[in-house]
Amino acid sequence: MCRLHVLLTAAVVSFVPAFTEGQLGWTCVTDSAPWPARYSYSAVAFDNKMWVLGGRDGLHDVWCSTDGDSWVMVTSSAPWSPRGAHAGAVFDNRMWVLGGDDGVNPMNDVWASSDGQSWNLVGGSAGWAARMCHSALAFANKLWIMGGYDGNNLRNDVWYSTDGDSWVCATDSAPWTPRNTNVVALADRMWVLGGWDGSYRNDVWSSPDGVNWDLVTDSAGWKPRGSHASAVWAGGIWVLGGYADNPLNDVWHSYYGNDWDIVNDSAPWQPRMAHASLVFDDRLWVLGGTGFFPGGSDVWCTDRLGVEDSSNPAGLVADVPLAAFPNPFSAAATVRFSGRAGTRAFVSIHNTAGVEVRRLILGASTPIGRYSCWDGKDDAGRSAPAGVYLLRLQTGDGELCRKLVKLR
Numbered sequence: 001m002c003r004l005h006v007l008l009t010a011a012v013v014s015f016v017p018a019f020t021e022g023q024l025g026w027t028c029v030t031d032s033a034p035w036p037a038r039y040s041y042s043a044v045a046f047d048n049k050m051w052v053l054g055g056r057d058g059l060h061d062v063w064c065s066t067d068g069d070s071w072v073m074v075t076s077s078a079p080w081s082p083r084g085a086h087a088g089a090v091f092d093n094r095m096w097v098l099g100g101d102d103g104v105n106p107m108n109d110v111w112a113s114s115d116g117q118s119w120n121l122v123g124g125s126a127g128w129a130a131r132m133c134h135s136a137l138a139f140a141n142k143l144w145i146m147g148g149y150d151g152n153n154l155r156n157d158v159w160y161s162t163d164g165d166s167w168v169c170a171t172d173s174a175p176w177t178p179r180n181t182n183v184v185a186l187a188d189r190m191w192v193l194g195g196w197d198g199s200y201r202n203d204v205w206s207s208p209d210g211v212n213w214d215l216v217t218d219s220a221g222w223k224p225r226g227s228h229a230s231a232v233w234a235g236g237i238w239v240l241g242g243y244a245d246n247p248l249n250d251v252w253h254s255y256y257g258n259d260w261d262i263v264n265d266s267a268p269w270q271p272r273m274a275h276a277s278l279v280f281d282d283r284l285w286v287l288g289g290t291g292f293f294p295g296g297s298d299v300w301c302t303d304r305l306g307v308e309d310s311s312n313p314a315g316l317v318a319d320v321p322l323a324a325f326p327n328p329f330s331a332a333a334t335v336r337f338s339g340r341a342g343t344r345a346f347v348s349i350h351n352t353a354g355v356e357v358r359r360l361i362l363g364a365s366t367p368i369g370r371y372s373c374w375d376g377k378d379d380a381g382r383s384a385p386a387g388v389y390l391l392r393l394q395t396g397d398g399e400l401c402r403k404l405v406k407l408r
Contacts, residue, residue, distance in 0.1 A: 024251065024263045026286075029068040029299045035061065037296020039289050040133075042088025043276035046095050050280050051116060052287065053097055056084030062116045068285065068299045074116040083107065087136035091143045096164065098126075098136045098145055106130040106151045110164050127167035128159045133180035139190050144210060146174070147181045147195070154178035154197055158210040170210035176203065182230040186237055187325065187334045188373075191216075191257055193239055196226030200244050204257045206326050214326040221260035222252040229277035233284045235336070240267075240277050240286060247271035247291030255336065256325030269300045321400050322393045324374075328405035335360060335372045337393050346394040349374055349384075349404070357384055376406055 041055025049064040052071075060082040062074040078097075086100025086107075094112040097119075101107060108130040110123035134148025134155070142160040149155065156178040158170040174192075181195030192205040192213075202224040204216040220239075228242025236255045241248045249271040251264035267286075275289025284302040323336045337347055347361035358379055360372045374391075378384050386408050393400045 025303045026264070026268050026300050027303070028268070029301055031298045033063075033065075033068075033287075033297045033299050034071050035063045035073070035297055037288065038084075039274035039296065040084035041276060041288070042086055042097065043278050043287055044088050044090050044095055045278050045280040046090045047115075050278060050285065050287075051095060052276075053088050053095070054078070054080070054083050054086060054100075055288075056274075057103065058082040059084070064116060068280075068301060078111075079119050079121070080109065080111045081107070085132035087134050087145060089136040089138055089143060091138040091164070096136065096143065099131050099134060099148070101132040101151075106132045106149070112164055122164040123167075126159075126161075126165075127169070128157065129155065131155060135181055135183035135192075137183055137185050137190065139185040140188075140209075144170075144183075144190065146183060146210070147179055147192075149180060154180065160210060174205075174207075174210075175213050175215070176205045177201070180226055182228060182239075184230050184232045184237055186232045187256075187336060189325070189334065191237060193230050193237070194220065194222075194225055194228065200224035200226050204254075206257060208332075212331065214330060216257040216326040220252075220254070220257075221262065222250065223248070227273035229275050229286065229289075231277045231279055231284060233279045238277070238284060240284075241269075241272050241275060241289070243273035243291065247273050255323045256327060258325065258327055267300075269298065322391065322402050324391055324402060324404050327403075328407050329376075330407045332373055332375045333404060333406075335374060335391060337361070337372070344396065346392075347372060348392050348394075350390040350392055351384075352388055352390075354390075357389065374404075 035052055038055035042053045044051050049066050052063040054060045060078045061076045062078050063071045065071045080097055083100035083102055087098045089096045094114050097111045099107050108126045110126050111119045112122050113119040129150045131148035131150045136145045144160045146158040156174045157172045158174055159167045161167045176192050177197040179195040179197035182193045184191050189206040189208050194201045202220045203218045204220050205213045206216050207213040222239055223244045225242035225244040229240045231238045236253050239252045249267045251267050252260045253263050254260045272289035273291045276287045278285050282304050286300045288296050324333045345361055348356050349358040350356050386406050389404045391402045391404045
C-alpha cells in the first residue's frame with residue numbers, strides 16, 4: 001500500500017494549529033481614550049493611523065491615532081449626520097462611511113474622505129435599500145455592502161460598486177439567512193461570519209464573487225453570537241467578543257473558516273459587544289463597545305507576532321503551512337501553502353488510492369501566504385468525481401498532507 005494511501009485512510013494530517021489557547025497576549029494601551037465612549041460605530045486603519053468614525057448615541061466625530069494612546073480629534077462634526085450601526089471601509093485610497101441609522105430611520109447615503117476632515121457625499125441615495133447593522137468591505141477592486149436591517153426586515157442582499165456612486169446588485173437573496181453580520185476578505189474570497197437572523201448564528205459562508213456562496217460550516221467552534229467584531233490578521237480570520245445571552249470576551253482564529261482554534265477563552269478586556277476591531281502596526285486591536293461598565297473608550301492590542309519575549313520564548317507562529325478552503329467545496333477550493341524561504345514547493349491532489357489527480361504547483365518558491373486553486377478537475381481537464389482527496393505539499397524540509405472533500 002502506498003504511503004499516501006496509508007496517510008489518507010488513517011486520517012493522518014501533519015498540521016498543528018498556529019495559535020493555542022492563552023498563547024496570545026493583550027496590552028491595555030489606554031483604559032480611557034479621549035473620544036467619548038461609544039458603540040455601534042466604525043473604525044478603520046488608513047494612512048498609517050487608526051480612525052474612529054461616529055457611533056451611538058448621536059455621534060459624527062472623527063478621531064485618529066498613530067499609537068492607540070494619543071488621539072487627535074480631526075472633526076467634532078463631520079458633514080454626514082450623526083449615526084450608529086453604519087459601515088466603514090477603506091477603498092480607493094479613501095475612508096468610507098455607508099448607511100446606518102440616526103436613532104430613528106435607516107440611511108443609504110455614501111461618504112468618502114482622504115483625510116477625515118473633508119468628506120464628499122458620493123451617493124445621497126445609493127441603489128441599495130437604506131439599512132443599519134450591515135457590513136462593508138473592499139474586495140476585488142470593488143466596494144461591497146451586504147446584509148443588515150432596513151427598519152422592517154433583515155436582509156441578505158449583496159451589492160458592489162467601483163466608485164461608490166453606481167451600485168450593482170450581485171444577488172438580492174444570498175443563500176445565508178437575512179441577518180446582521182460581519183464580513184471579511186481573505187484569499188480571494190469574502191467570508192460571512194455568524195450574526196443575528198432572529199437567532200444567534202455561528203455559520204460561516206464564503207464567496208469569490210458575491211453571487212456564488214459556499215457553506216463552509218453550519219456550526220463553527222465559537223458560540224453563536226451577534227454584535228461581534230472580526231478581522232483578518234496573520235493569514236487567518238479572527239472573531240472577537242460579541243453577544244450571546246451575555247457579552248463575550250473570547251477570541252477565535254481560523255485559517256480557512258472550517259476549523260477554529262480558541263485563542264483566548266477570556267481575554268483581559270471586559271466582555272463586550274458592538275465594539276470595533278482592526279489590524280494596525282502588525283497587531284490586532286479592540287476598541288470601545290458596550291455591555292460592560294464603565295467601558296466604551298478603552299483600547300487594547302495584541303503582541304506582535306514572531307517577537308520573542310519571556311512569556312512566549314518560542315515566538316508565535318504566524319502561518320500555517322497547508323490549508324484549503326472551503327473544505328468541503330463544490331466549485332473550487334483555494335489552497336494556501338508556505339514554507340521556509342528559499343525552498344521549492346510541489347503541491348498536488350491525490351485520490352484515495354494515492355494516484356495523483358492534479359499537479360497544482362511544480363517547484364515554486366515558498367514565501368509565507370502563497371495561494372493556488374483547484375477547480376475540481378484532473379490534469380486532463382476532466383471533472384473529478386465527488387469524494388475524499390488528499391492535498392499534498394512537498395518541500396525540501398519534508399511533506400504535509402491534508403484531507404480535501406469535493407461535494408460534486
